Amino acid sequence: MSLPEDLSREELEAVQLERFTVLVQDVLSGNAFWKKRFEESGWGSAVDVTTRLDGLRLLSEFPVCSKQDFVADQDENPPYGTNLSEPLSGYTRLHQTSGTTGRPLRWLDTPAAWRNLLDAWSQMFRIAGVTAEDRFAFPFSFGPFIGFWAAFEGAVESGHLCLPGGGMSSGARLRLIEDNQATVLCCTPTYALRLAEVAREEAVDLASGSVRMLIVAGEPGGSVPGVREEIESAWGARVIDHWGMTELGPIAVECVEGPGGMHVLEGECVAEIVDPDTLEKVPPGEQGELLVTTLRRTGSPVLRYRTGDLVVADSEPCPCGRALLRLKGGILGRADDMLTVRGNNVFPSSIEAVIRRVSGVAEFRVVIGSESALDRFSVEIEPVAGAAVDEVLAGVEAGIRETFNFQAEVSAVGPGQLPRFELKGRRFVRK
Numbered sequence: 001m002s003l004p005e006d007l008s009r010e011e012l013e014a015v016q017l018e019r020f021t022v023l024v025q026d027v028l029s030g031n032a033f034w035k036k037r038f039e040e041s042g043w044g045s046a047v048d049v050t051t052r053l054d055g056l057r058l059l060s061e062f063p064v065c066s067k068q069d070f071v072a073d074q075d076e077n078p079p080y081g082t083n084l085s086e087p088l089s090g091y092t093r094l095h096q097t098s099g100t101t102g103r104p105l106r107w108l109d110t111p112a113a114w115r116n117l118l119d120a121w122s123q124m125f126r127i128a129g130v131t132a133e134d135r136f137a138f139p140f141s142f143g144p145f146i147g148f149w150a151a152f153e154g155a156v157e158s159g160h161l162c163l164p165g166g167g168m169s170s171g172a173r174l175r176l177i178e179d180n181q182a183t184v185l186c187c188t189p190t191y192a193l194r195l196a197e198v199a200r201e202e203a204v205d206l207a208s209g210s211v212r213m214l215i216v217a218g219e220p221g222g223s224v225p226g227v228r229e230e231i232e233s234a235w236g237a238r239v240i241d242h243w244g245m246t247e248l249g250p251i252a253v254e255c256v257e258g259p260g261g262m263h264v265l266e267g268e269c270v271a272e273i274v275d276p277d278t279l280e281k282v283p284p285g286e287q288g289e290l291l292v293t294t295l296r297r298t299g300s301p302v303l304r305y306r307t308g309d310l311v312v313a314d315s316e317p318c319p320c321g322r323a324l325l326r327l328k329g330g331i332l333g334r335a336d337d338m339l340t341v342r343g344n345n346v347f348p349s350s351i352e353a354v355i356r357r358v359s360g361v362a363e364f365r366v367v368i369g370s371e372s373a374l375d376r377f378s379v380e381i382e383p384v385a386g387a388a389v390d391e392v393l394a395g396v397e398a399g400i401r402e403t404f405n406f407q408a409e410v411s412a413v414g415p416g417q418l419p420r421f422e423l424k425g426r427r428f429v430r431k
């Protein structure tokens with residue numbers, strides 16, 4: 001029997017259908033949120049839904065759902081809403097979204113659903129090329145945010161020594177990594193860069209250190225070429241990009257053989273890529289929004305969840321040979337993050353890619369403001385110590401002009417003037 005990540009297309013689709021049928025008939029029949037939604041959408045009962053879908057062929061005709069639906073449900077039915085397949089006493093895990101875009105959304109898991117998330121991580125570790133000898137460090141403040149909880153426990157289950165790094169300074173984390181000879185680091189791209197900066201200040205040579213791989217998540221940076229190259233060269237290690245969401249769990253990961261893209265774990269979910277306006281399926285090679293139906297997050301499942309993340313399905317087979325859907329270039333941006341600057345639509349991740357390509361940038365912040373009809377687009381750069389400031393500023397200014405065809409006001413700020421981040425960076429400010 002093949003490993004779940006190595007199934008053929010036909011085998012994967014058979015697994016999806018089997019799991020979806022179990023989900024709808026056995027799990028969702030007791031879930032008030034989905035029962036109501038089936039009835040309101042005119043699809044009838046859970047049994048009717050599986051019949052009407054004709055396998056999974058007609059899943060695309062079922063209504064989509066979004067974060068707002070669950071926020072509204074939790075507002076009406078506090079504190080957890082009604083997307084619960086079991087009585088509350090059956091749940092053992094609470095996580096919540098970071099709340100960057102509104103009130104945090106709470107998400108509960110049963111022990112069975114949580115085990116499935118750990119299993120998803122074991123698949124991802126194999127895809128990423130983690131070996132039995134690897135030791136994991138998690139330079140991460142574990143809190144109610146789901147980030148890396150399941151990765152930590154999944155790595156423990158797979159038999160790896162795992163180092164928790166909560167409540168420590170960046171310097172102490174670097175010593176934890178070095179003293180214990182950690183080989184794999186799990187953190188955000190922003191924090192990988194921050195640790196590299198602290199290492200430079202403390203004259204620690206990361207490139208000759210023990211870390212050989214960084215599994216990064218929480219921001220698009222892992223697949224943004226400029227960011228990725230900077231992390232890889234500072235650490236002398238390979239970046240592996242990963243994507244997941246509180247509402248979905250761990251869903252996608254980069255394989256060793258195919259850098260610059262991520263495979264979706266299609267045994268855990270059904271992924272669709274649709275036009276964000278019409279919700280019609282887009283063909284491989286074209287950009288669309290990722291919709292996810294979770295198959296094994298049974299305590300609080302979602303059907304056709306709008307992630308808001310824009311992706312492109314790779315139309316070429318991956319060199320690793322896996323049949324799993326591959327998102328070319330990773331997560332390309334979020335539909336609601338798109339900036340319009342003087343008529344140009346740009347993603348923050350594309351701007352970051354340009355800025356990171358210029359050497360000598362320690363940190364940056366972009367301030368977007370409207371004055372009369374003209375958008376102001378200013379970039380503050382904190383150069384690394386000893387960098388030729390004028391050259392760095394000119395490089396950033398030219399990069400933005402050449403890539404996006406608009407002029408940015410680029411200025412320098414002093415050392416330590418810009419904020420540093422441990423989780424997701426907040427470098428784009430609207431005024």
Ligand SMILES: [Zn+2]
Nearest residue numbers: 255258318320
């Ligand atoms: Zn691959």
